[in-house]
Amino acid sequence: MSEYVAPLKEMQFVLRELVGLESIAALPGHEEVGEELAGAILEEASKFAAGVLSPLNAVGDREGARWVDGEVRTAPGWKVAYDQFCAGGWHALSGSTEFGGQGLPRVVSSLAEEMWNGANMAFAVGIMLTRGAIEALELCGSDDQKAMYLPRLVSGEWTGTMNLTEPQAGSDLSAVRSRAVPQPDGSYKVHGQKIFITYGEHDLTPNIVHLVLARTPGAPEGVKGISLFVVPKFLVNRDGSLGRRNDVRCVSIEHKLGIHASPTAVLAFGDNEGATGWLIGKENHGLEYMFIMMNAARYSVGLEGVGLCERAYQRARDYARGRLQGVEPGGKSREKVAIVRHPDVRRMLLEMKSRTESLRVLASVVAEAMDVAHGNPDEEVRRERQAFVNLMIPVVKGWSTETSVHVASLGIQIHGGMGYIEETGAAQHLRDARITTIYEGTTGIQAADLIGRKITRDGGHAAKKVLQEMSAVQKQLKSMGAADHAALATRLLAGISSLRLCVEFILDQNDSNPKAAAACAVPMLELFGIVAGGWQMARAALAAHSCLQQDNSDAEFLQAKQLCARFYADHVLSKAPALADTILHGADAVLAYPEEQF
């Protein structure tokens, strides 16, 4: 079975040509990050991904995590790999240097993160949740809390979880019922049941730091009465040693379609004396803090999508190169050829590859903006870049994940009957991908965020700024001579026009007719994703063209990059006008259909 190989050349092209690594290196704290260091880190990361994580992916799927009497045993090999991961410093890659992290810019760490996900998403998702907990504590925790938890979360000695969902509170967090009662010593007793807690219980580390949403007595109803608590599995003594077991138990783990090796726990808090927890920040601000974790986590789930796309593509490509079936189409020879020669298989591979590339560049451009928004000395620049990040996070999350389901399914298709056999491995990618459009906010929630907040709240300012940037690229493309560029420019123009029209439509509808806007929110997210992807593929094509002018030594790669963009234009970006049609006219039937007739 083929192992994951990180697409280093693609990633280096992105870092060198499309995100301006030098400008990141100019930011305070990132002075050492040049192309060489980034390249060295990614190369080492690729070895770990291929050598350690990838071989465990099928084992994890087959064996899964097992629940026995409240304890969870991870799949064979998991703990050793986790220890190696931490020992190699990979856990601390983007953590703050103050707490032992390496403080690497997001534009580099996001590519490493894509690798972990490509190699073994069920492994990577645990790391991702810990990073979310780190961010929340770093930004909202007290100094004592930071000192107690952050060094050991950053190093990976302990892991972290996010405890939001309850049986009656999924997408709707206002329905959270868990409660936290203040104690004389300043702590709280937490009671309630949380479900769908990723790595909520496991045997990888001696302690687990749960961040938990709950209500204090007398708190307002709805989302304004939710507070955030830190509830460690084992209480921590003043000297940092582990104290007694807290009153939080893993009642069961779920039997899921995919990511079998990632234990999804039902956690019972306070079945006995109450779970001891401590308030993070202020009471009733829990949702706000949780959104800090959530935005980071949403972006990371987008990277899960990118990693899975790449993985599914690689497996399908390797199969297509090796599988002999049929003769050369239109040829005279009766010799069997590899199916990669059949036009329909090439079409599927390019559909997978071009979409994957578009998502990777888009995610990297957003990571670059995160770095600038975090470190640029100019406040105006920081603000503007943060607005871009905020706008794009639902797109990166929603669109990368929806695409990963599509791409993983195509990966099965290329394998034919073999794709349906579990041992082949292609099916696992679809099963794994299928959660990504659901957790950390479904695609519907991302789309509601996109149209209801990100596009609308600033009066369309951030969205229109992106449209301007897209148009500038389109104009540059149009001025070039080649046929591939002209085709791309035409489609991009149509895409940008479609998106502009729909942004105006959303701005117009969101207040006056919010149901109509909501009815086309997901098609709007799809349109945004497709056009933003086209924008980045156009930038990639321009960069490849410019590199070719300067140096002809890697001509095939650079020409292929332009062809890949051309494919994207004719097969993916071409869908934009039709989506606009649906967005502009599609709400009537959705809203008018009588409920009883479903």
Next chain:
Amino acid sequence: MSEYVAPLKEMQFVLRELVGLESIAALPGHEEVGEELAGAILEEASKFAAGVLSPLNAVGDREGARWVDGEVRTAPGWKVAYDQFCAGGWHALSGSTEFGGQGLPRVVSSLAEEMWNGANMAFAVGIMLTRGAIEALELCGSDDQKAMYLPRLVSGEWTGTMNLTEPQAGSDLSAVRSRAVPQPDGSYKVHGQKIFITYGEHDLTPNIVHLVLARTPGAPEGVKGISLFVVPKFLVNRDGSLGRRNDVRCVSIEHKLGIHASPTAVLAFGDNEGATGWLIGKENHGLEYMFIMMNAARYSVGLEGVGLCERAYQRARDYARGRLQGVEPGGKSREKVAIVRHPDVRRMLLEMKSRTESLRVLASVVAEAMDVAHGNPDEEVRRERQAFVNLMIPVVKGWSTETSVHVASLGIQIHGGMGYIEETGAAQHLRDARITTIYEGTTGIQAADLIGRKITRDGGHAAKKVLQEMSAVQKQLKSMGAADHAALATRLLAGISSLRLCVEFILDQNDSNPKAAAACAVPMLELFGIVAGGWQMARAALAAHSCLQQDNSDAEFLQAKQLCARFYADHVLSKAPALADTILHGADAVLAYPEEQF
């Protein structure tokens, strides 16, 4: 867990308004088939589907079929259900009366078949394969063979299989290597290994009738040297009793993504003395005969798609009605509402429902054509209807199945996190659906058949005839006043124009530039499916409108039908022009991309 409920009202609407059951009843042999009889049969079938087959669906998925020492044990309850199925006469529904069948028209039996698939596809697929074997024997077998096998296949006392695939011969049957050596007594000794044999071994019946592709000594290479043999698991004595065990063994069964209860066997023929088989028809005509089974089977796989769509829709709808989450969008009340009230959930449900309806009507119209092509006294009519059937089979197969994957995935999405939990049942539908775009010819193979044979071989005659029929419906729609009809008429016009353009393009390219045609074959199949679905939704809307004029007693249902068509127009049919764009311009990048750069 909710059980499958056959959509009887929808089916009756199709039979009454859209396929002209009376004209079918006018055909020789179908004189007794009126609305009443058909209704009674479908109602009984729905009880069996809901009461017997549906409750076994989850059990079958969980327990699967088990292989032990060459024997296969089907899932608990399977054999009892199979015996009941046969005892109820369901197996013989569309079988020829000459051999004990009920000879029901396809337009009725196809709806019953949709029910079996909706309730339990892993069960239904076994029946489907047997029916394929019946058709091949009926049309190509000798009188002795018919007498020996047909009565017991029609009744379901024995089952049948199709043995095409070998490890090196999947989509490419020219690579078949199994061989059959003639014996002095007129029989053959068959040797070879066949894979992916659906119900190739099981404990439901005392005998299994394998139809096997193999080569005789000295046969021409490629597909012109393949013959078809009947190889029973147990030889049959002259008196009809079972004789000795034949030399065919089940070596293993596959561990698959879905349809776990359907045993997919690796069969070894002739590991010892050679498996005894008998030639069906003439030597070297095997592929031609196999295509008889295959066309019937392809249509039936299309019905699997329809059944799965309906099943996934029902489960998602039931969940959406019961799950409280969030408040009324745009409303002031803080009361939680069922998610069916949220516009995005309604959009997904209508996407599922409208597509399902379009597929059902399309499949029924093709079934109607099969009945006419079989039974109409006028040869010209028969020929013309058969051409329509031939044209549409790859569309029904390819498009219903691709849609079922999409619809089943939406079904998971509507469930949110619960959709990812296996016990919920939504995930099984996606896992089951995922095989349908692969077996009996992948979507790529269907698309190649559509453009390379069905559209091209008669110079576009059959395709253009369908386009004319579509245009007539469009004109009728345009002449109506209502807004929903106008929107539908506009989209249908764009769809028909797109399809016409692409049919011309295919006719032009197929000989001169076959690779370019092949590169856009699947988008062409998708376009054909979407526009054909729009054509049928338009017919349904017109029929609903006309019914409303005559009788207002079921106004909500009839109005909803028109809204559903309107939804289809704005959300599905709207994609047609973009697909045409891809078909007309999308080949360049596919063909130019350098193989080494994948």
